[in-house]
Amino acid sequence: MVLTPGQYIVACLIPGKDGIPHIMKGMSRALTVVPSSRAARAPEADAVMTLRDYTFFLSRPLTAGRHVIEVRNEGTQWHEFELVQLAPGKSPHDVIAFIEHGVGDPPGLPLGGVSPLAAGGTAYVDVDLAPGRYGLICFLPDHKDGKAHFEHGMVQEFTVGEKLAER
Numbered sequence: 001m002v003l004t005p006g007q008y009i010v011a012c013l014i015p016g017k018d019g020i021p022h023i024m025k026g027m028s029r030a031l032t033v034v035p036s037s038r039a040a041r042a043p044e045a046d047a048v049m050t051l052r053d054y055t056f057f058l059s060r061p062l063t064a065g066r067h068v069i070e071v072r073n074e075g076t077q078w079h080e081f082e083l084v085q086l087a088p089g090k091s092p093h094d095v096i097a098f099i100e101h102g103v104g105d106p107p108g109l110p111l112g113g114v115s116p117l118a119a120g121g122t123a124y125v126d127v128d129l130a131p132g133r134y135g136l137i138c139f140l141p142d143h144k145d146g147k148a149h150f151e152h153g154m155v156q157e158f159t160v161g162e163k164l165a166e167r
Contacts, residue, residue, distance in 0.1 A: 002040045003033045017102030040060045042150070043124050045070035051079040051117065054154035062160050066128045073117045077143050079154070080116045083127065084108040084135045092135030092155045099139075108135065116140055129160045 011028035015021045031063045045068045048059040053075040073079050084095050090107035098107050113136075136156045138149035 002042070005033050005035045007032055012017050012093070014099060031084070042070075043068050043126070043137055048072060049081075050074050051081070053077065053079075054138070054152040056081065056138075056154070056156045058158070062129060062158070064129055064131045064160055064162055066126070069125050069127065071114045071117065071123045071125060073119055073121045076119055078116045078118055078140055079089075079138050079149065080114055080140055081136045081138055082113040083111045083125075084137065085111055085130070086133040086135055092137055092150075095135055096137060096150055096155070129157060131160055131162050133157060133159050 004040075008031040009028055010031050012022035016025065047062060047067055048070045049070065049072070050057040050059075051073045071081075084092065086092070086095070086108045087106070098104065112126065113126065114125055117123055131148035134157070136158070138154040140149050141147065142149060142152060
């Protein structure tokens with residue numbers, strides 16, 4: 001992520017089992033970015049993920065292994081994604097239900113993602129994927145009706161296949 005000098009906050013907006021967002025329990029910190037004499041250079045990406053109102057689009061299927069994904073927000077409002085490796089028999093909707101209610105075993109392993117990204121913004125995420133099923137979820141509220149973007153369909157499942165053989 002390339003940040004311009006200024007004041008930022010790092011915070012978790014996901015609610016706990018009691019429904020209270022973690023930020024309200026102190027899970028936030030101030031961050032100051034200072035000017036640098038070195039120019040930041042974007043990493044070399046091997047795939048592009050486009051965020052739109054209310055979809056995710058991957059430029060190509062992902063294989064097992066390490067990837068640098070360029071994330072572009074082409075929507076009209078802020079978007080994010082949480083990447084979750086799904087447990088057998090579970091779906092991204094099970095992940096959402098678990099986060100909202102906190103009951104039972106976790107239906108997947110959170111692997112990170114991209115924090116809220118303004119319209120027109122670009123970020124990069126480095127992932128190391130095993131073969132299996134994954135979910136992408138945008139939890140941000142819609143600026144028109146306040147519903148979470150996943151309620152508008154911004155939730156997707158995809159499968160990662162085996163690593164391609166070297167030639």
